[in-house]
Amino acid sequence: xxxxxxxxxxxxxxxxxxxxxxxxxxxxxxxxxxxxxxxxxxxxxxxxxxxxxxxxxxxxxxxxxxxxxxxxxxxxxxxxxxxxxxxxxxxxxxxxxxxxxxxxxxxxxxxxxxxxxxxxxxxxxxxxxxxxxxxxxxxxxxxxxxxxxxxxxxx
Numbered sequence: 001x002x003x004x005x006x007x008x009x010x011x012x013x014x015x016x017x018x019x020x021x022x023x024x025x026x027x028x029x030x031x032x033x034x035x036x037x038x039x040x041x042x043x044x045x046x047x048x049x050x051x052x053x054x055x056x057x058x059x060x061x062x063x064x065x066x067x068x069x070x071x072x073x074x075x076x077x078x079x080x081x082x083x084x085x086x087x088x089x090x091x092x093x094x095x096x097x098x099x100x101x102x103x104x105x106x107x108x109x110x111x112x113x114x115x116x117x118x119x120x121x122x123x124x125x126x127x128x129x130x131x132x133x134x135x136x137x138x139x140x141x142x143x144x145x146x147x148x149x150x151x152x153x154x155x
Contacts, residue, residue, distance in 0.1 A: 005145065009151050010041055012155050020044055021045070021092035022035070023051055023086040025051055025057070025099040027098045030144055057073065062088070063078055072110055073107070075099070075116065076127045080127050095120040096117070096118065097116075098118075100139070111131065115132060117150060121155075
């Protein structure tokens with residue numbers, strides 16, 4: 001995990017008073033934990049949801065069950081509904097959603113290492129599909145790095 005990059009991004013958010021919130025499935029709170037590792041993060045970060053199960057995505061973020069059934073939980077559509085649901089709850093300037101398959105098993109037609117990252121920056125919503133190799137921990141670390149790399153392009 002690139003702690004220098006993470007610290008740099010979080011400090012830019014602090015300097016510019018840009019708030020951030022996260023909702024994570026496959027990463028299980030690792031993005032939020034990475035944010036909290038930076039001194040002063042409490043100025044811009046107040047909440048994260050770990051919505052690992054489908055029922056949590058539905059209950060906490062208003063993801064539609066029909067979306068999960070049609071596209072699987074690891075999909076562009078679910079990542080978008082997650083990030084939009086997060087924004088409705090937190091009103092943060094930046095909202096991040098993560099859904100993915102870290103293995104060893106996965107959903108039909110979804111390769112292990114497939115990750116969808118949703119980023120809502122003010123009114124702009126982007127969903128990024130990534131494919132990482134490695135075991136569960138390697139995929140998680142690569143996902144964390146990618147999230148902060150992408151954030152760097154927004155701020």
